[in-house]
Amino acid sequence: MNVIETKLNKLGLEVPPTHPYPSPNRRSGVQVGNILFLSGHGTGRQAMPLDIKQYGKVGADVTEEEAYLCAKSAALCMLASIKQTVGDLDRVKRVIRLYGMVNGAPDFDRHMVVMDGASDLFFELWGPEFGQHARAAVGIAGLPRGAVLEIMGEFELHPESEC
Numbered sequence: 001m002n003v004i005e006t007k008l009n010k011l012g013l014e015v016p017p018t019h020p021y022p023s024p025n026r027r028s029g030v031q032v033g034n035i036l037f038l039s040g041h042g043t044g045r046q047a048m049p050l051d052i053k054q055y056g057k058v059g060a061d062v063t064e065e066e067a068y069l070c071a072k073s074a075a076l077c078m079l080a081s082i083k084q085t086v087g088d089l090d091r092v093k094r095v096i097r098l099y100g101m102v103n104g105a106p107d108f109d110r111h112m113v114v115m116d117g118a119s120d121l122f123f124e125l126w127g128p129e130f131g132q133h134a135r136a137a138v139g140i141a142g143l144p145r146g147a148v149l150e151i152m153g154e155f156e157l158h159p160e161s162e163c
Contacts, residue, residue, distance in 0.1 A: 002088055002089055002090040003090050004079075004089035004090055004092070004125050004126075005089055007124070007125050008079070008125065011124065013049075013076060014049075014076075015076065015079050015080050015083055015089070016048075016049045016076055016077060016080050017080065018077075018080045018081060018084045019045065019046040021039075022045075026039060027039065027085075028041075028081035028084065028085065029081050029082065029084075029085035029086075030085075031085060031086065031157070034093075034156055034157045034158075034159060035096070035154060035155070035156060035157070036082065036085060036086060036092075036154070036155045036156075036157055037152075037153075037154055038078055038081055038082070038152055038153040038154070038155070039081075039152065040101075040150040040151065040152050041074045041075075041077045041078045041081065041150065041151050041152075041153075042074060042143060042144070042147040042148075042149060042150030042151070043055070043070050043073065043074060043147045043148045043149060043150075044143060044144055044145035044146060044147025044148075044150075045144075045145065045147075048070075048073045048074070048077065049073050049076045049077070050069050050072060050073040050076070052066065052069050052070045052073045052148075053066045053070070053148065054070070054147065054148060055145070055146040055147065055148065056103070056146060056148060057103050057104055057105045057108070057148075058102055058103060058104045058105065058108050058111075058114060058148060058149075059104055059105035059107060059108030060105035060108075062148050064110055064113055064114060066148075067102065067114040067117070067148055067149065068113065068114055068116060068117040069117060070114070070117065070148045070149050071100065071114055071115055071116070071117030071118040071119075071149060071151065072117035072118060072120070072121050073117075074117075074118060074149060074150070074151045075117065075118035075121045075122060075151070076121070078118075078151065078153055082155065086157060090158075091157045091158055091160070092126065092155050092156070092157060092158075093130060093155075093156045093157060093158045094126065094129075094130035094131075094133075094155070094156045095122045095126055095130065095131055095132075095133040095153070095155055096133055096134065096153075096154040096155060096156055097133055097134040097135060097136075097153065097154045098115065098118055098119060098122075098133055098134075098135045098136075098151055098152070098153050099135070099136045099138075099151065099152045099153070100114070100115040100118065100135070100136065100137045100138070100149060100150070100151045101138055101139075101140045101143060101149060101150045101151075102114050102115070102137065102138070102139055102140060102148070102149045103140055103141075103142060103143045103146070103147060103148055103149060104139040104140070108139065109139070111137040111138060111139050112137040114137065114149065115135060115137035115149075115151070118151055119133070119135060
């Protein structure tokens with residue numbers, strides 16, 4: 001087992017299965033050079049890890065704490081897509097950026113705390129030098145299927161020759 005998956009297992013977590021995209025016109029990730037761009041990973045399309053509340057508005061139907069777990073769950077699904085796309089989580093050199101969209105009630109303004117669910121996991125797995133990343137956490141009036149959130153990511157990869 002590789003280094004990142006070993007760290008994940010020590011946290012009591014595992015890489016979940018991936019799910020196919022419903023249309024052949026898109027995919028979960030696209031590699032351009034040594035950068036991997038991940039599509040939005042949200043709570044509204046398939047069963048998610050961590051037994052989370054998948055649908056609703058944060059601050060109305062979903063608590064901030066529940067939404068934090070949603071972001072962590074989405075991050076786990078992102079790891080599955082990384083592994084499927086590049087073959088090994090150890091290919092990730094650093095987390096570059098996360099862009100999180102939180103389906104929030106009109107008066108909810110703590111989107112950044114919700115997104116910490118994903119940021120904290122990546123920081124723990126890749127450490128302060130390579131896990132610290134740029135990030136946006138924005139409130140959205142609605143997401144497809146009533147999802148709690150959706151996260152996109154960009155990751156720098158080690159060249160295959162280094163792995």
